[in-house]
Amino acid sequence: MSITDKSKPYFPLANDGWSKEDEATVTCFCGAVQLAFPTQGPGLVNTFVCNCTDCHMITASQFASNFTVANTHLKHLRGQDTLKTFAQSQTIASGNMMTNHFCSTCGTLMYRVSSGFPHWSILRIGTIDDFTLQHTKLKPQKEISLSNDWTGYVPSRASPKLRAWALGTSSTMAPFEL
Numbered sequence: 001m002s003i004t005d006k007s008k009p010y011f012p013l014a015n016d017g018w019s020k021e022d023e024a025t026v027t028c029f030c031g032a033v034q035l036a037f038p039t040q041g042p043g044l045v046n047t048f049v050c051n052c053t054d055c056h057m058i059t060a061s062q063f064a065s066n067f068t069v070a071n072t073h074l075k076h077l078r079g080q081d082t083l084k085t086f087a088q089s090q091t092i093a094s095g096n097m098m099t100n101h102f103c104s105t106c107g108t109l110m111y112r113v114s115s116g117f118p119h120w121s122i123l124r125i126g127t128i129d130d131f132t133l134q135h136t137k138l139k140p141q142k143e144i145s146l147s148n149d150w151t152g153y154v155p156s157r158a159s160p161k162l163r164a165w166a167l168g169t170s171s172t173m174a175p176f177e178l
């Protein structure tokens with residue numbers, strides 16, 4: 001299937017995702033859970049790649065690509081009662097409690113909520129049904145939780161100032177901790 005053919009779903013298990021000018025959907029792997037989110041501010045707070053240990057483990061990958069949405073602008077279209085939660089604070093650098101909300105059927109992590117920012121939900125860029133948004137409106141704008149021995153995903157495209165901020169070595173900007 002060509003991803004340039006917008007008349008067909010990019011991922012056929014859930015074939016009813018959509019994107020409009022200012023709103024789009026995320027859907028879990030099996031299709032049971034679907035939400036709608038804004039593709040611009042103020043409802044869309046930020047887009048970022050995170051290299052923290054949680055993001056390694058929960059993605060079974062090297063990093064997670066995330067976006068943050070204000071809860072006031074996030075709509076559960078279906079499957080909210082299919083979501084299960086898992087919460088812990090041991091691995092969160094800030095000490096905040098982080099709650100994962102995932103599909104109890106297929107296991108897809110749909111969003112995380114930090115007790116430090118309870119009015120925001122942190123969604124996964126990879127669950128967006130319209131794949132073109134991953135490298136357009138929802139393209140990661142910053143990278144966080146870098147370590148000095150990992151050069152990261154975004155820095156080659158990021159300014160030295162942003163990299164210093166991501167590494168927590170900036171004198172003018174505080175590190176971003178969820």
Ligand SMILES: [Zn+2]
Nearest residue numbers: 028030103106
């Ligand atoms: Zn599912």
Ligand SMILES: [Zn+2]
Nearest residue numbers: 050051052055
């Ligand atoms: Zn992370």
